[in-house]
Amino acid sequence: MRSDILKHKTYLYLTEFFAGMSVMAVELGASRLLAPYFSSSQIVWTIIIATIMIAMALGNLYGGRSADRDPNPDRLYARLLLAAVWIAAIPLVGRYIIIGITGLLVMTVNENFLVLAAFAACLVIFVFPCFLLGTCTPSLASYAVTNLSESGSTVGKLGAYNTIGSIIGTFLPTFVTIPAIGTAATFILFSGVLLALSLVYFISKNVHWRRCAAAVLVFVLCTVFGSRSSFAFWEKDLTAETESVYNYLQVKDTEESTVLSTNVLFGVQSITMKTDELTGLYYDIAMAAPVMAERLLREKGEQERPLKILVLGMGTGTFAGQCLQYLDSPEITGVEIDSRITELSYRYFDAPKEANVVTYDGRAFLAADSSVYDVIMVDAYQDITIPFQMSSIEFFTLVREHLTPEGIMVVNMNMRTGSEDGINTWLSDTIAAVFPSILTVDVRNTTNRELFASASALSGSLLLEGSLQVTDAELRELMEQTAAGFRTYESGSRILTDDRAPVELLGMQAIDAIISEELRYYKEIFRKEGISGLLSSM
Numbered sequence: 001m002r003s004d005i006l007k008h009k010t011y012l013y014l015t016e017f018f019a020g021m022s023v024m025a026v027e028l029g030a031s032r033l034l035a036p037y038f039s040s041s042q043i044v045w046t047i048i049i050a051t052i053m054i055a056m057a058l059g060n061l062y063g064g065r066s067a068d069r070d071p072n073p074d075r076l077y078a079r080l081l082l083a084a085v086w087i088a089a090i091p092l093v094g095r096y097i098i099i100g101i102t103g104l105l106v107m108t109v110n111e112n113f114l115v116l117a118a119f120a121a122c123l124v125i126f127v128f129p130c131f132l133l134g135t136c137t138p139s140l141a142s143y144a145v146t147n148l149s150e151s152g153s154t155v156g157k158l159g160a161y162n163t164i165g166s167i168i169g170t171f172l173p174t175f176v177t178i179p180a181i182g183t184a185a186t187f188i189l190f191s192g193v194l195l196a197l198s199l200v201y202f203i204s205k206n207v208h209w210r211r212c213a214a215a216v217l218v219f220v221l222c223t224v225f226g227s228r229s230s231f232a233f234w235e236k237d238l239t240a241e242t243e244s245v246y247n248y249l250q251v252k253d254t255e256e257s258t259v260l261s262t263n264v265l266f267g268v269q270s271i272t273m274k275t276d277e278l279t280g281l282y283y284d285i286a287m288a289a290p291v292m293a294e295r296l297l298r299e300k301g302e303q304e305r306p307l308k309i310l311v312l313g314m315g316t317g318t319f320a321g322q323c324l325q326y327l328d329s330p331e332i333t334g335v336e337i338d339s340r341i342t343e344l345s346y347r348y349f350d351a352p353k354e355a356n357v358v359t360y361d362g363r364a365f366l367a368a369d370s371s372v373y374d375v376i377m378v379d380a381y382q383d384i385t386i387p388f389q390m391s392s393i394e395f396f397t398l399v400r401e402h403l404t405p406e407g408i409m410v411v412n413m414n415m416r417t418g419s420e421d422g423i424n425t426w427l428s429d430t431i432a433a434v435f436p437s438i439l440t441v442d443v444r445n446t447t448n449r450e451l452f453a454s455a456s457a458l459s460g461s462l463l464l465e466g467s468l469q470v471t472d473a474e475l476r477e478l479m480e481q482t483a484a485g486f487r488t489y490e491s492g493s494r495i496l497t498d499d500r501a502p503v504e505l506l507g508m509q510a511i512d513a514i515i516s517e518e519l520r521y522y523k524e525i526f527r528k529e530g531i532s533g534l535l536s537s538m
Contacts (some may be wrong), residue, residue, distance in 0.1 A: 077201045079135055083493070100120075248264045281443065310377070362387075375409075381414055386507050414448045427451070427496070437455070
């Protein structure tokens with residue numbers, strides 16, 4: 001027997017609308033929940049989409065069979081109530097599940113670690129609520145179709161409401177809720193919609209009061225405590241933690257520096273030292289590019305002209321700040337796609353106001369820009385997320401077109417491994433197909449490698465000659481060490497193109513290799529002594 005609220009089918013259509021909206025909101029929320037740990041690469045998106053589609057398919061099958069066995073709407077709205085509670089709990093427990101799964105797999109898996117960890121996390125966190133939401137369409141079709149002559153139009157309306165809800169559920173989190181209130185609040189918001197939908201139904205029938213009260217209590221607890229949970233919940237003294245359309249952003253203050261990270265598990269995105277000393281990271285090595293470029297300008301008799309520098313991936317302005325500190329009044333343009341990072345750079349990092357910062361995609365900026373530069377710094381490869389459009393031969397050709405004849409491109413490649421077929425080899429071969437002169441140098445105590453490319457001849461002697469004009473003794477000594485560490489790159493045939501650039505797979509392989517190397521010692525202890533031996537060694 002249908003309750004009055006379902007008599008005219010309007011509530012069934014609303015249920016389908018909000019179910020479709022919630023599925024897409026959960027999917028987009030899943031990408032933001034996983035990104036700080038596993039990146040937002042195409043591989044992670046593939047895992048999320050595939051996992052949720054599997055859950056929806058199983059839900060469709062179960063929902064249809066359940067409706068045939070017992071066509072009682074109470075069962076559907078009970079499932080929606082449970083889905084609402086589960087989704088509300090994701091911000092509270094999801095991060096702990098991810099870290100737990102990661103910690104378990106990192107000690108037991110040697111290959112495809114990130115893929116397996118992301119897939120396992122998706123299965124545990126997101127399959128069940130999406131399975132429950134997947135039961136909606138066949139169940140609602142069973143309740144809504146009362147006349148076989150109208151079955152087609154009724155099912156069509158249900159599909160349309162679901163699709164419209166999905167469209168809104170796609171745009172709303174991406175452009176409104178996640179940037180404005182964050183991932184946790186977005187989960188809570190859409191959980192609340194499903195909860196309200198179920199409560200209205202049960203209240204209209206005056207049944208299952210205890211079940212509804214329990215769901216409301218859990219929802220309130222998750223709202224209160226889940227919104228306080230941090231992505232890096234083990235960190236106690238974060239200066240700031242926020243989200244933008246593109247990134248999770250974390251600012252941490254130490255005695256020596258202020259650090260920006262976009263991933264809680266891998267690396268530093270930008271850093272500002274609290275003294276005038278060098279960072280000790282790849283930014284210092286990258287200074288070899290403007291030092292050599294200044295030397296080439298002097299050879300041409302253009303030393304009076306200020307050096308023109310373009311930074312693709314401005315971040316918080318670390319490299320730009322060093323150029324302004326150590327060079328003679330260079331003209332610097334920075335391109336940063338994430339305006340929130342630029343805001344943080346001025347608030348926490350003393351970003352150089354002398355640099356002109358443009359909020360734009362790096363490649364799109366080059367396509368629209370008519371200027372030429374003496375140095376172009378490509379620093380857009382964040383942790384394990386490498387934008388394919390800024391790794392192809394077409395992109396590097398565009399970079400060369402924006403360099404002066406003696407101009408130098410410097411690229412930060414941050415996943416150096418021992419593999420001869422790794423991501424850095426592919427990037428280097430691609431660059432070598434565009435630039436005739438390439439030098440590389442590894443950054444000590446990191447997995448970074450700096451690559452310098454030019455149409456003019458580059459050499460260690462050129463950097464040594466340029467370093468003679470460097471007045472800062474610390475930087476001059478570093479430039480001399482860098483010159484000694486230069487290696488001429490011998491090009492190969494691994495070329496990345498706009499049509500074929502498997503940077504996600506290559507990046508995942510590199511991270512697997514880095515993790516395996518870093519954890520080899522602890523894995524051996526775990527193998528011999530188990531978890532007790534591992535804990536005692538830490």
